[in-house]
Amino acid sequence: MAExxxxxxxxxxxxxxxxxxGARVLTLGLRDEGMEVIYTGxxxxxxxxxxxxxxxxxxxxxxxxxxxxHRYLFPxxxxxxxxxxxxxxxxxxxxxxAKEDIPFLKEKGIDAVFGPGTPVKEIANYIRExxxxx
Amino acid sequence: MEMVQKMLAGSDLSLARLxxxxxxxxxxxxxxxxxxxxxxxxxxxVGFTGPPGGGKSTLVDRLTAVMRRRGFSVxxxxxxxxxxxxxGAVLGDRIRMQQHYLDKGVFIRSMAxxxxxxxxxxxxxxxxxxxxxxxxxxxxxxxxxxxxxxxxIMEAADTTVVVLVPEAGDTIQTMKAGLLEIADIFVVNKxxxxxxxxxxxxxxxxxxxxxxxxxxxxxxxxxQAINDxxxxxxxxxxxxxxxxxxxxxxxxxxxxxxxxxxxxxxxEQGIRAxxxxxxxxxxxxxxxxxxxxKGEVDPYSASMExxxxxxxxxxxxxxxxxxx
Numbered sequence: 001m002a003e004x005x006x007x008x009x010x011x012x013x014x015x016x017x018x019x020x021x022g023a024r025v026l027t028l029g030l031r032d033e034g035m036e037v038i039y040t041g042x043x044x045x046x047x048x049x050x051x052x053x054x055x056x057x058x059x060x061x062x063x064x065x066x067x068x069x070h071r072y073l074f075p076x077x078x079x080x081x082x083x084x085x086x087x088x089x090x091x092x093x094x095x096x097x098a099k100e101d102i103p104f105l106k107e108k109g110i111d112a113v114f115g116p117g118t119p120v121k122e123i124a125n126y127i128r129e130x131x132x133x134x
Numbered sequence: 135m136e137m138v139q140k141m142l143a144g145s146d147l148s149l150a151r152l153x154x155x156x157x158x159x160x161x162x163x164x165x166x167x168x169x170x171x172x173x174x175x176x177x178x179x180v181g182f183t184g185p186p187g188g189g190k191s192t193l194v195d196r197l198t199a200v201m202r203r204r205g206f207s208v209x210x211x212x213x214x215x216x217x218x219x220x221x222g223a224v225l226g227d228r229i230r231m232q233q234h235y236l237d238k239g240v241f242i243r244s245m246a247x248x249x250x251x252x253x254x255x256x257x258x259x260x261x262x263x264x265x266x267x268x269x270x271x272x273x274x275x276x277x278x279x280x281x282x283x284x285x286x287i288m289e290a291a292d293t294t295v296v297v298l299v300p301e302a303g304d305t306i307q308t309m310k311a312g313l314l315e316i317a318d319i320f321v322v323n324k325x326x327x328x329x330x331x332x333x334x335x336x337x338x339x340x341x342x343x344x345x346x347x348x349x350x351x352x353x354x355x356x357x358q359a360i361n362d363x364x365x366x367x368x369x370x371x372x373x374x375x376x377x378x379x380x381x382x383x384x385x386x387x388x389x390x391x392x393x394x395x396x397x398x399x400x401x402e403q404g405i406r407a408x409x410x411x412x413x414x415x416x417x418x419x420x421x422x423x424x425x426x427x428k429g430e431v432d433p434y435s436a437s438m439e440x441x442x443x444x445x446x447x448x449x450x451x452x453x454x455x456x457x458x
Contacts, residue, residue, distance in 0.1 A: 005158070006158075006221070006246075006248070008154075027224055028224065030222065031217060031220060031222035031223060031224050032217075032219075032220045032222060033220065033222060034220045034221040034222045035222050036216075036222060036223045036225060036244075036246045037222065037223070037224050037225065038225045038226075038228060038244050039224060039225070039226050039228075039229060040228055040229060040232075041229040041232070044232075047236060048232070048235040048236060051235050051236060052228065052235060052242075054146060054147055054150055055146065055150055055241055055242055055243055056150070056228075056242075056243060056244055057150035057151055057153060057154045084147060085147050086147060
């Protein structure tokens with residue numbers, strides 16, 4: 001009968017840096033936590049990420065950015081999802097993000113920010129407890 | 135259903151959410167499938183199968199570009215395996231299809247195989263129907279690509295493309311009774327590599343020896359998807375196959391078979407799921423199960439005890455009746 005709810009996550013790397021080790025580690029880690037992870041690769045623009053998130057109907061968008069452009073790129077994704085009527089998708093971020101920026105990102109609608117060294121389990125638990133969609 | 139109406143009116147968000155419901159086998163599925171039924175029949179379904187790493191995703195990506203240039207809309211279902219251990223999956227086909235992300239004429243959905251053991255998730259058939267109802271001209275389905283167990287795709291697709299690479303040369307022997315028979319079109323991809331011509335020749339020879347029905351002789355194409363070589367020819371062969379299917383009446387015959395198969399399968403799944411629920415609650419059965427687990431009785435004798443016990447079976451049927 002009805003399958004149990006399977007959490008779907010889109011992992012994306014907006015911006016121009018080419019460091020996707022973190023995104024890959026998290027992709028595999030969340031797979032091992034029983035989630036379906038769609039990996040879209042490097043150098044994605046916010047509008048591409050939004051379209052992919054819509055079509056894949058994900059519960060969570062995970063953004064990784066190491067170039068320093070997160071203050072601009074992350075809120076663009078949140079805004080794009082909202083415009084498309086998918087404001088119920090959780091958006092989380094990671095990468096090299098200064099502590100001072102976190103309140104700003106949260107104010108812009110990013111649900112959580114996880115810095116380098118965060119255990120995958122912690123992120124998985126956060127997703128499971130806070131994913132907004134039923 | 136409101137979501138179906140929105141989808142039919144062109145909302146991709148609604149389409150995406152309907153797909154999720156179908157994937158989850160939600161209680162709304164019969165209603166959804168029923169209400170899209172009058173809108174089916176426009177799309178041509180093309181399946182892509184073959185060993186992993188053969189370039190299926192790239193080929194689908196380039197073929198999509200050819201179809202878009204001709205003004206056709208495209209839906210893509212890209213499948214990857216579910217981990218049998220964690221239940222999770224990494225879905226990575228989309229990464230090869232980035233040129234189409236912002237094109238409203240292309241809808242890409244990645245699917246994990248979930249409970250299915252073949253190369254196609256159980257819900258894939260429902261999903262390609264949704265894409266048909268959404269108005270896509272072509273629906274391209276990419277299987278997991280595990281080799282011999284790919285027969286599901288033949289039943290779901292109108293045209294089945296088997297994608298091989300030169301390195302697969304020796305495996306031809308093993309696919310004599312598998313992939314070889316389900317292909318409507320063969321593609322030898324990565325044709326710049328050594329052995330491509332040889333593999334192509336070998337395939338042609340084998341096909342000539344087979345005595346399958348004669349209205350369609352599966353062509354063997356060589357492509358270099360990454361360099362966009364041979365994709366135009368692939369498109370033309372797909373079109374040609376579609377025309378032959380239509381002209382010989384085999385397309386409607388195929389659809390008849392598909393409908394029949396789905397009808398029976400849906401009933402079968404429903405009965406099995408309900409029965410399993412009842413069985414799990416049945417104390418007598420659980421007792422037998424325990425004895426089987428411990429090795430006190432062999433599984434066959436134990437199951438015969440259950441299957442020949444009429445009062446037990448009737449009890450289950452009565453309970454089924456009550457629950458309805």
